[in-house]
Amino acid sequence: MTWQAEHGRHDLPWQQTRDPYRVWLSEIMLQQTRVETVIPYYQRFLERFPRIADLAAAPQEAVLGLWSGLGYYARARNLHAAAQAVVAEHGGQFPRSAAEIAGLPGIGRSTAAAIAAFCFDERVPILDGNVKRVLCRAFGIEGFPGERAVEQRLWALAGELLPPAGVGRYIQAQMDLGATLCTRSNPACTRCPLADGCVALRDGRTAELPTARPRKTPPRRASSMVVIRADGAVLLERRPPAGIWGGLLALPESGARDVADWVGAYLGIKPGAPVALPALTHAFTHFVLDIQPWLVELDAPPTAVHDGTWYWQNLDQLAEAPLPTPVRAILNALPPPAGRV
Incomplete structure (x- = not known):
C-alpha cells in the first residue's frame, strides 16, 4: 500500500470516482482488454450513457454499437441486462455488498468484490489475472490458476492477506503491481516491493509461474x-x-x-x-x-x-x-x- 501511494496508477478515469456504475463499467471493460484500449471506449460510453438508468433504457443495438471492436460481446449484453436489473429490482440504486452485486448478470465474484471494495469499503478479496500472477509468484504456488483446486487456494490466500483497513487502496495496489511490475513477461523485480520475500524471484522461476494453461491446438x-x-x-x-x-x-x-x-x-x-x-x-x-x-x-x-x-x-x-x-x-x-x- 505504501508502494502504491508513491508508484501506483492514480490518473485512470475510473479512479477519480466512487460511483459504482463507473467502477463497474471499467471493471467489465478491462476484462481481457488492455487499459489503453479501454479508455476511449469508457469515455464514449459515459458520454452516451452517463447514468445507469440511461444504459438500462437504451436499445441493446445502441449498446452493442458502442462496444463494437472491444470484443467478448457477451460482456456488453450482460452489462445491459444488469443495468436493467438494477433499475427494475433495486430502484436504480447499485447494490452495496459483494454478494448482492454478484447476483447481477455477468458479474463474477472478483468483479463484485472490486466494486464493493472501491465504492463501499467492504473488506473482501479480489482475484483477477494480475492478482493471481502476483500471488503465484510471491508464494510459489504451482498449478494453472484456472484449475479449481488452485483457484480455491488462491482465494483463501487472498482473503488471509487482506489488511484490517484501507482495503480499496490495498486492492488497487495488487492490481497496479501486476499491471506495471509483476508483468507476464520481463517483470521488473528490482523495483518490486515484494522482492525480498518472493519465492519465484528467489528460485529463478518468474518465467515459470504462474503455471501456463495446458496448451491445446485450437480447432x-x-x-x-x-x-x-x-x-x-x-x-x-x-x-x-x-x-x-x-x-x-x-x-x-x-x-x-x-x-x-x-x-x-x-x-x-x-x-x-x-x-x-x-x-x-x-x-x-x-x-x-x-x-x-x-x-x-x-x-x-x-x-x-x-x-x-x-x-x-x-x-x-x-x-x-x-x-x-x-x-x-x-x-x-x-x-x-x-x-x-
Whole structure:
C-alpha cells in the first residue's frame, strides 16, 4: 500500500470516482482488454450513457454499437441486462455488498468484490489475472490458476492477506503491481516491493509461474461471408442473441453452397459473378476462424430480403453500427464500385 501511494496508477478515469456504475463499467471493460484500449471506449460510453438508468433504457443495438471492436460481446449484453436489473429490482440504486452485486448478470465474484471494495469499503478479496500472477509468484504456488483446486487456494490466500483497513487502496495496489511490475513477461523485480520475500524471484522461476494453461491446438473453422452491395449499402444479418457475435450485425454466410446460388435462393435474383476479396483470419478464445469474403454487386437493393433479421446498412454510417471486428475490417477495405474511383 505504501508502494502504491508513491508508484501506483492514480490518473485512470475510473479512479477519480466512487460511483459504482463507473467502477463497474471499467471493471467489465478491462476484462481481457488492455487499459489503453479501454479508455476511449469508457469515455464514449459515459458520454452516451452517463447514468445507469440511461444504459438500462437504451436499445441493446445502441449498446452493442458502442462496444463494437472491444470484443467478448457477451460482456456488453450482460452489462445491459444488469443495468436493467438494477433499475427494475433495486430502484436504480447499485447494490452495496459483494454478494448482492454478484447476483447481477455477468458479474463474477472478483468483479463484485472490486466494486464493493472501491465504492463501499467492504473488506473482501479480489482475484483477477494480475492478482493471481502476483500471488503465484510471491508464494510459489504451482498449478494453472484456472484449475479449481488452485483457484480455491488462491482465494483463501487472498482473503488471509487482506489488511484490517484501507482495503480499496490495498486492492488497487495488487492490481497496479501486476499491471506495471509483476508483468507476464520481463517483470521488473528490482523495483518490486515484494522482492525480498518472493519465492519465484528467489528460485529463478518468474518465467515459470504462474503455471501456463495446458496448451491445446485450437480447432479451425472456415466461413464464406457474402458482401452484397447495392446503392452504397450492404446487406447484414442480425445474429441470434446468444453465441458468437450474439446480437451484432454480421455478413451473411453461404455455408458450403456456391455463393451465386445462395444469393439467388435468398434474394430471388440472379446476381453477377461473385468476386473473391482478400481472405482473413480471426482468433476467438476457443477456435480460429478462416474467413473468405465474396463481393456481389447489385444495381439496386431487392424489394425484399429473407426475413426480418436482415438489414441494409449504409456504408457511410458504419461508425456506430454493432459490427464484429472482422466484418468491420472487410467492409472498411471494400474496393469502390465498378466505374468509380
